[in-house]
Amino acid sequence: MYFNGRGEAVSRARWKEMYQAFLNRQELIKAGLTSRRDLLRMGLLGGAGMLIAKNGLSSWGGGNCRYGSTGCGTCASPPTTPWTLPMPIPPVKQAIPVSSLTGPAPSINPNTAINPATSLPYEGRTRAHQAPALGFPFPAGVVYQVTQQQSQVRVSNELPMQNLWTFDGVSPGPTYVAHYGTPVLVRNINNLPVSNGGFGLNSVSTHLHNSHTPSESDGFPCDFFAAGQYYDQYYPNALAGFNSTHVATHGDINESLSTLWYHDHRENFTSQNVYKGLLGFYLLFNQFDTGDETTGFRLPSFPNYDIPMAFADRCFDAQTGMMVFDTFNTDGILGDKFLVNGVIQPVLHVSPRRYRFRWLNTGPSRFLQVYLTDLTSPSTPQPFYQISNDGNLLPHPVQVPAVAMGVAERSDVIIDFSQYAGKTLYLENRLDQPNGQGGPTGSVVAGGQGFLMLKIIVDGPVVADNSINPATLPAYYALPSVSATPRLQRSFNFDQTRDGQWTINGRLFSCASPRFTIQQNSLEEWAFDGGFGWSHPIHVHFEEFQITQGAPGLYGSSSDDPSNYSRWGSQYCWSGCSGGSSGVNVSRKDTVRVIPRGNVKMRMRFRDWLGRYPMHCHNVIHEDHAMMLRFDVATTGDMNTRP
Amino acid sequence: MPEPLRRNLFAALGLVPRTFAPPDSGREVMRKRYFPNVPLVTHEGRPVRFYDDLLKDRIVVLNLMYADCTTLCPMITANLVKAQKILASRVTQEVSFVSLTIKPLDDTPEKLRAYASMHHATTNWLFVTGQPGNLELLRQKLGYADANPDKDRKDRALHSGMVRYGNEPLSQWSSIQGSADPEWIAEEITYVMPTGAVRRTTVR
Numbered sequence: 001m002y003f004n005g006r007g008e009a010v011s012r013a014r015w016k017e018m019y020q021a022f023l024n025r026q027e028l029i030k031a032g033l034t035s036r037r038d039l040l041r042m043g044l045l046g047g048a049g050m051l052i053a054k055n056g057l058s059s060w061g062g063g064n065c066r067y068g069s070t071g072c073g074t075c076a077s078p079p080t081t082p083w084t085l086p087m088p089i090p091p092v093k094q095a096i097p098v099s100s101l102t103g104p105a106p107s108i109n110p111n112t113a114i115n116p117a118t119s120l121p122y123e124g125r126t127r128a129h130q131a132p133a134l135g136f137p138f139p140a141g142v143v144y145q146v147t148q149q150q151s152q153v154r155v156s157n158e159l160p161m162q163n164l165w166t167f168d169g170v171s172p173g174p175t176y177v178a179h180y181g182t183p184v185l186v187r188n189i190n191n192l193p194v195s196n197g198g199f200g201l202n203s204v205s206t207h208l209h210n211s212h213t214p215s216e217s218d219g220f221p222c223d224f225f226a227a228g229q230y231y232d233q234y235y236p237n238a239l240a241g242f243n244s245t246h247v248a249t250h251g252d253i254n255e256s257l258s259t260l261w262y263h264d265h266r267e268n269f270t271s272q273n274v275y276k277g278l279l280g281f282y283l284l285f286n287q288f289d290t291g292d293e294t295t296g297f298r299l300p301s302f303p304n305y306d307i308p309m310a311f312a313d314r315c316f317d318a319q320t321g322m323m324v325f326d327t328f329n330t331d332g333i334l335g336d337k338f339l340v341n342g343v344i345q346p347v348l349h350v351s352p353r354r355y356r357f358r359w360l361n362t363g364p365s366r367f368l369q370v371y372l373t374d375l376t377s378p379s380t381p382q383p384f385y386q387i388s389n390d391g392n393l394l395p396h397p398v399q400v401p402a403v404a405m406g407v408a409e410r411s412d413v414i415i416d417f418s419q420y421a422g423k424t425l426y427l428e429n430r431l432d433q434p435n436g437q438g439g440p441t442g443s444v445v446a447g448g449q450g451f452l453m454l455k456i457i458v459d460g461p462v463v464a465d466n467s468i469n470p471a472t473l474p475a476y477y478a479l480p481s482v483s484a485t486p487r488l489q490r491s492f493n494f495d496q497t498r499d500g501q502w503t504i505n506g507r508l509f510s511c512a513s514p515r516f517t518i519q520q521n522s523l524e525e526w527a528f529d530g531g532f533g534w535s536h537p538i539h540v541h542f543e544e545f546q547i548t549q550g551a552p553g554l555y556g557s558s559s560d561d562p563s564n565y566s567r568w569g570s571q572y573c574w575s576g577c578s579g580g581s582s583g584v585n586v587s588r589k590d591t592v593r594v595i596p597r598g599n600v601k602m603r604m605r606f607r608d609w610l611g612r613y614p615m616h617c618h619n620v621i622h623e624d625h626a627m628m629l630r631f632d633v634a635t636t637g638d639m640n641t642r643p
Numbered sequence: 644m645p646e647p648l649r650r651n652l653f654a655a656l657g658l659v660p661r662t663f664a665p666p667d668s669g670r671e672v673m674r675k676r677y678f679p680n681v682p683l684v685t686h687e688g689r690p691v692r693f694y695d696d697l698l699k700d701r702i703v704v705l706n707l708m709y710a711d712c713t714t715l716c717p718m719i720t721a722n723l724v725k726a727q728k729i730l731a732s733r734v735t736q737e738v739s740f741v742s743l744t745i746k747p748l749d750d751t752p753e754k755l756r757a758y759a760s761m762h763h764a765t766t767n768w769l770f771v772t773g774q775p776g777n778l779e780l781l782r783q784k785l786g787y788a789d790a791n792p793d794k795d796r797k798d799r800a801l802h803s804g805m806v807r808y809g810n811e812p813l814s815q816w817s818s819i820q821g822s823a824d825p826e827w828i829a830e831e832i833t834y835v836m837p838t839g840a841v842r843r844t845t846v847r
Contacts, residue, residue: 078661120838160663198672198814201834226838268817268831317672321663327816328677328786330805437790499715499804501820508820510827625805626820 075315075326075336080156082345083455089307090280090341093174098143101187106139106232108132115228124190124225127216129234130609131183134243136236140183146173147189148204148278155314155337156344159321163197164277171342172310173262173280177302178237180256180286189230199272199325202227207265208282209408210257210391210544210590212240215611218541221267221628222511237284240543244521244607254477255544255588257284259308259358259391259410267511271333271364271620275325277342279362281308288476289393293467297393297476300356300414300467307348308358311405311429311453312339313366330500332365332436332621338429338453345453351460352421354467356387356414363407365619367440367535367593369431369555371402371447372415374423378448382425385470388412389587392544393477397470398584402444404431404554404574406537406593408618411584414470420458427454431555436621439535439596442574444556479586482546482603486525490516491642494538494594494617494627495531502617502627505642509616509628518606519637525603530594536622537593541613542633544588545602550577551585552593552600591618606633669814677784683773686755693781697769698811701739702835705807706821707787707800708770709746710758715804719821720762722828723806727768729829736840738832740768743781745799747772810835 103122104111110125132138151169152161167173178184192202203226207219216223217233225231239251246252264270264278283302285291291302300306313335317324326333337344361368372382385397390410403411430450432443444450468474493505501508507515518524526545528538553573573579574595581587592600616628629643667675680694691697704723708716723740730738742764744750750758755770764770772778782788787802789795808831809816815835819828833841 078663158661160666163666194813196669196814197666198669198676199816201815201817203834268819268834272817319664320666322666322672324672324676326786327673328784328807328818330786330802330818331790435790497715497804497822499800499821500802501804501822508823508827510824512824512827512830625818626823 075324075334076318077316077335077337078159078318078321080158080337080344082452083347084157085154085343085346087309087346087348087454088170088341088343089303090170090172090175092303093144093146093168093176095142095144095184098139101143101145102189103187103230106143106185106187108138118228120226120229122230124223124229124231125216126223127611129216129232130214130611131234131236136183136234136238138234140185140234142182142184143187144176144184145187145189147191149191150193153277153342155323155339155342159316159344162323164323165192165200165273166277167280171277171279172308173278175280175308176262176282177291178235178282178284180237180239180284181250183234183236183238186233186235187230188233190225190227192227194227196276197322199327200276201266201269201273203266203269204273204278205265205267206231206233206262206278207541208233208235208260208262209539210260211235211282212238212255212257212542212608214609215613215633218613219262219265220511220612221265221270221614224266238608240605240607242608245605252480253286253288254480256286256289256393256477257391258289258393259283259360259388259412261310261360261362261410263362268624271624272325272327274362274620275314275333275364276323279310281310281358281360283308283358293465297474298466298468299387300354305353305467306356306358308360309340309454310342310360310362311368311370312362313337314339329436330502330621330625332619334366334433334436338451340427340454345455347455347457349457349460350417351463352418352458353463353465354414354416354418354469356412358410358412359403359405360410361405361407363618363620365407365436365621367404367406367431367433367537368429369402369404369444370453371428371430371450373426373428373447373452374420375426375448379446384416385414386411386584387414387470387476389584390544390589390591392588394584394587395478396473396475399471400554400584402430402554404552404593406535406591406618407620408537408539408591409593414467416469417456417458418465423458425456425458426452427456428452438533440555442555442557479546479588482523482548482605484523486603487519487522487637488639488641489525489527490640491527491529492615493529493531494534494536496534502622502625504615504627504629507629508626509630511630513630514612514632515629516640516643517632517634517636517638520610520633520635521605521607522637523603523605525601528592528594528598528600528602530596530598533596535593535595536617536619536627537591538615539591539618540604540615542609543604543606544590545592545604546588547581547585547592547600547602549580549601550599551581552577552595552598553583553585610634670812673811673814673816679780679784681773681777681780683771683777684752686752686759686770686772688752691769691771697739697741697771700812702736702810702832703808704738704740704832705785706742707745707782707803708742709744710750710754711746715800715822717762719804719806720764722821722823722825724762724764725825726828726832727766729826730832733829734833734836734841736836737767740764742768742770743778744770744772745778745782745803747775747778808832808835
């Protein structure tokens with residue numbers, strides 16, 4: 001049997017055609033043929049100057065990335081049979097006694113003593129922990145040790161074991177289960193090899209994405225540490241506002257976070273290192289979001305009915321079957337294989353009851369719009385409830401036909417499988433994105449015609465469901481007010497120079513000095529505007545923002561998807577969205593899709609901690625190549641409105 | 644039928660277990676994917692091979708240029724010259740600079756020699772020309788061709804601001820921005836050097 005990337009059987013002739021198209025394109029590249037005369041000679045150029053539609057001839061014209069066949073841009077992975085491996089669920093990270101840590105005891109100041117075994121300082125950290133001075137216990141009451149190491153990982157039964165870079169031997173790495181009010185210390189050991197199989201740098205900086213973390217533990221791109229070193233990261237797990245606006249209540253409960261993730265953020269090598277496997281989940285619970293469906297907001301219980309899912313697309317070498325990275329592509333990298341929690345097109349068995357899925361788009365570059373599809377009736381909308389837009393809960397659940405996610409965006413959703421007992425469903429990405437340039441076209445393909453990422457079989461035993469039905473619209477957290485007058489408005493333009501360098505306000509990234517300084521505890525308004533023709537998922541470290549204008553909604557239009565549009569029309573605003581936020585965009589966020597010619601306004605406060613943080617495009621290819629800036633939070637800020 | 648295709652077709656039919664070629668070392672992965680060993684000519688008039696003579700066993704900075712360029716390339720060359728000086732004071736490892744012309748028919752070795760001397764790019768720096776097909780192959784392989792063939796035909800320098808750098812034996816490669824501050828360019832080039840070889844500036 002032959003399969004395309006959606007796991008559909010295709011004819012032998014079609015598969016051969018797909019493979020031959022890939023070889024054709026390689027030949028063309030090998031021959032260096034690009035002049036009009038050469039192409040005419042080869043019979044590849046029509047009279048009107050259009051490239052003759054030959055599948056896969058160019059990553060631009062072929063469009064294979066769009067429909068999920070084998071072969072996509074420069075990528076032509078070997079065929080794999082979908083739905084043969086179960087979807088892995090990363091193990092929960094276990095705490096250890098502080099006395100069991102490898103190496104010297106944790107210290108508030110960085111341990112810069114030279115380790116005789118490596119001739120390097122024991123620790124890669126360069127600044128003292130800020131938390132103890134604010135009354136947090138040191139070392140924290142809960143201590144973890146994690147090791148970054150190369151491990152053999154299975155992504156498919158039909159591909160060789162992959163030499164991935166992992167946390168503790170698995171990718172995604174172990175899931176941290178943290179609680180507000182319980183600070184943790186993570187000793188992060190770099191034991192990665194020099195030998196990289198073609199991509200990856202064994203120098204790392206681990207970022208806890210979306211967290212209200214002191215700068216020295218945030219995983220700033222230039223706070224990297226070498227193989228043989230460790231870095232102690234202190235996560236206070238304190239609500240924003242604890243040392244500023246909400247001292248009496250130890251922070252603002254309405255700033256609670258839930259679904260965070262950690263990933264490598266090593267300057268200039270983030271895309272390679274994350275592609276190679278350095279990522280995982282970090283879940284935060286509190287007295288309302290408890291992980292127990294009989295208490296608090298009564299969300300489906302963790303871990304049985306609360307399941308994190310990391311989406312990724314990857315490319316594998318046609319000859320060796322090993323994961324390959326498109327090192328010299330500075331536009332954006334799309335793969336032709338979809339992975340969920342590290343396995344290509346896996347299967348998940350569920351019981352007929354409500355589940356909370358925590359969806360995360362890990363990139364590197366692809367935008368997603370995820371639908372629940374029943375292939376026996378692919379055009380029938382299968383709505384579900386979205387309860388978060390990035391790492392926190394919405395004011396209340398919102399019923400949606402799909403969820404759109406740029407790289408690093410997250411959505412927690414609640415799907416009630418009791419209505420699907422005995423059925424088989426799929427998570428399907430229907431967003432049309434033909435290649436690594438630009439971004440999504442804005443169209444969605446018909447149900448059943450996109451990339452099928454996960455098969456869900458509702459054949460588990462009937463079990464009790466004590467979670468609250470989201471259709472009753474329970475209230476979660478109110479939005480903190482941002483109606484005060486901002487201290488200033490700063491404007492940022494995301495663009496590219498004529499010779500291909502990614503810029504913010506026409507300038508390039510450097511760690512060496514901040515582009516602007518924010519006055520601690522002040523409210524700021526930022527205006528983002530997108531360049532011509534490209535979509536950029538822009539991420540701000542440290543604090544969450546609220547979008548006051550121009551929030552992007554679902555992709556698609558009435559002509560693409562009339563059945564969805566008529567029902568959810570007001571949410572479809574992926575282009576030229578100029579109004580105030582509605583639906584799932586009435587939320588706090590840490591990443592926003594800035595669409596071509598789009599304008600977004602947002603407001604946020606920078607509280608409690610001091611130091612350096614980045615803001616950047618989370619298409620990690622753009623991030624690595626200068627579409628990033630450093631800002632500092634200090635007791636005195638500047639008034640730079642276009643930094 | 645090419646061998647890999649035949650193998651995969653049979654495998655897909657379930658006739659034989661699919662076998663894959665053994666994985667290559669990182670440097671072989673990079674060499675096969677990106678570094679054809681084409682013959683070239685340096686600004687000194689010396690014939691060289693791209694992989695054997697310019698990349699193999701080296702830490703290399705690679706960029707595209709042409710001698711008559713009046714806009715972006717002279718600025719990038721000037722930045723790289725400054726970065727090279729900064730590196731000399733900061734690292735113990737030798738760094739080779741290679742500039743590939745995108746106009747090999749215009750850029751004779753003499754013309755490139757004049758360009759090198761005008762920019763004082765004389766140490767550990769080769770400006771390279773050769774057969775147009777070979778230079779074009781390198782432009783494509785090194786990721787400098789735009790994915791949109793129409794745009795690429797109109798301007799073959801659309802991505803030339805991205806300067807490649809890497810440690811060939813360790814297969815550590817990335818891109819830096821040619822318009823960046825030379826201090827920052829130098830700092831980023833040290834990323835592919837062993838820790839002991841670098842006196843690193845501290846980020847404050």
